[in-house]
Amino acid sequence: MGLRERKKEKTRLAILDAALDLFLEQGYETTTVEQIAGSVEISARTFFRYFTSKEHVVLWFHDHSEEVVTEALQRRPEDEPPFQSLLHALRVMLSEFNDATPEETERFLKMQRLIENNPALAGKSVARGVETERRMAVEVARRQGLDPAVHQLPHLVVAYAMATVRVGFECPRPKVTGMGEMFERVDAALMLAERSFRPGWDLAG
Amino acid sequence: MGLRERKKEKTRLAILDAALDLFLEQGYETTTVEQIAGSVEISARTFFRYFTSKEHVVLWFHDHSEEVVTEALQRRPEDEPPFQSLLHALRVMLSEFNDATPEETERFLKMQRLIENNPALAGKSVARGVETERRMAVEVARRQGLDPAVHQLPHLVVAYAMATVRVGFECPRPKVTGMGEMFERVDAALMLAERSFRPGWDLAG
DNA sequence: AAATTTATGGCACAGCATGACAGATGACAA
DNA sequence: TTGTCATCTGTCATGCTGTGCCATAAATTT
Structure with missing residues (x-):
């Protein structure tokens, strides 16, 4: 498995964990994709390249x-x-x-x-x-x-x-x-x- | 039943029929709420007063x-x-x-x-x-x-x-x-x- | 090291849905 | 009929999701 794939997997999990924690803290609907993306230092656009939608995370x-x-x-x-x-x-x-x-x-x-x-x-x-x-x-x-x-x-x-x-x-x-x-x-x-x-x-x- | 309620019911059914026909003609996702509203002469805002969402119609x-x-x-x-x-x-x-x-x-x-x-x-x-x-x-x-x-x-x-x-x-x-x-x-x-x-x-x- | 593939960010944009407010319209009593 | 009240409607503003596009950066391959 190359560096690229490892990096992707890492990002995916980072998004996942950040999103789940935010959802649990402040609620699902009140958490925006931008917030999630921000907390893992990626653009909102990139979020949608890892998960097809906000609910896909859950x-x-x-x-x-x-x-x-x-x-x-x-x-x-x-x-x-x-x-x-x-x-x-x-x-x-x-x-x-x-x-x-x-x-x-x-x-x-x-x-x-x-x-x-x-x-x-x-x-x-x-x-x-x-x-x-x-x-x-x-x-x-x-x-x-x-x-x-x-x-x-x-x-x-x-x-x-x-x-x-x-x-x-x-x-x-x-x-x-x-x-x-x-x-x-x-x-x-x-x-x-x-x-x-x-x-x-x-x-x- | 007063005029008001009858009128509402009529509008509701008009929206319903117009929307269903549009969905069947050109597809569900490609039909916009504005289109539906336009075809029954109401504002898009009013559409959402009769149906909570686009899918609610279906x-x-x-x-x-x-x-x-x-x-x-x-x-x-x-x-x-x-x-x-x-x-x-x-x-x-x-x-x-x-x-x-x-x-x-x-x-x-x-x-x-x-x-x-x-x-x-x-x-x-x-x-x-x-x-x-x-x-x-x-x-x-x-x-x-x-x-x-x-x-x-x-x-x-x-x-x-x-x-x-x-x-x-x-x-x-x-x-x-x-x-x-x-x-x-x-x-x-x-x-x-x-x-x-x-x-x-x-x-x- | 160069060439190629792939991931990323920024931008623009369409669409759904909601809140706020002002004006129109039906309901109802005097 | 008229005036008052409640309710419905349109307009405007706004936030958010999700996607296409293109330039740039990074990794992979040769």
Whole structure:
């Protein structure tokens, strides 16, 4: 990895940390991009070369999560019931979070806290999650040999799986102190889901 | 109803129709608020007194839907299994759409077509739907005597119900010609949901 | 060291959204 | 009808987000 890329990565993280701290201190909407840029000594124009928008900073973790979860899904055997594959993939994503460095963990918790306390951001976060959902639905449909434009089942299966983790993340309103606590919550939601469905409900035909 | 209110309603609908047609003709993002305002002879400032934002025009139907569905939920007996109550309420909402005037139907289909062909709008629509979801989750939690801040089940039940109709609406990608066709799709999704869960999965304890 | 690719900053600009104020218009009572 | 009051509307000013463009600076390659 060259100097250039290392430098870019450093700037990206500097922006990220500065922005998150500013958001938490004085609120998301009242913090301007210019302020963020100023606090890391770059121009506002450059900010938008690292993050496509102001909200992209807060939803940044989605990018990584989507990558991890889709890869994990790909690794599951094709003949496994799709909902089970999805739950597996989602658990892989969660465990990846657990392996994160302290800095990464801190960032994630800050984003989570921001989203929790800001309905507008919560909405954006869900919308971003649904993007991932659509992509996974295509993959699940392919595995089942169904046309996603005609059959609703694949999309429905993915939607339920994603809704489960979303609820798991959202639900513990009162103070999310640490990563472990949060994962217990999400895992509780996943287990709740596991015993809620009829066997074979997610299979075509 | 006085002249004043009638006039307001007329303006609101004029804005709505003009905006939807412009969006469909030249695209959502390329249409400016000023253009919309101009085509109904009002100032841009006034536009924002009728709709809180440009996207509010496209997501307008959500306001009515939320009202209908929450009222319908309230009418269900408190001891009914919550998921069943939700499906009932959602079906009431759908049937209300069926009773709509031709103009209302046309507007709704336009909005639907816009959302279908614009990922950004689709995201906003989902975000709006989740707002409704949260409110209903509070009500369902109350009915079950659970604290929504602690227990995930109520939120999960509502999330699944809402995800079902969302998938029902989204799924028929290729040409949504009429209202009836759309409702068949959504109803198909609801029936799919009905036979996917274990009996009693949505009950506390 | 020169040539090439890529990142950055500054500038201009369009568009969305909001606050403030003054004038127009409907509501209502005398 | 007229006058008063509440409400709606347009105009103006303003702040902020996000993008295109171009010149400059930095890193990479040869």
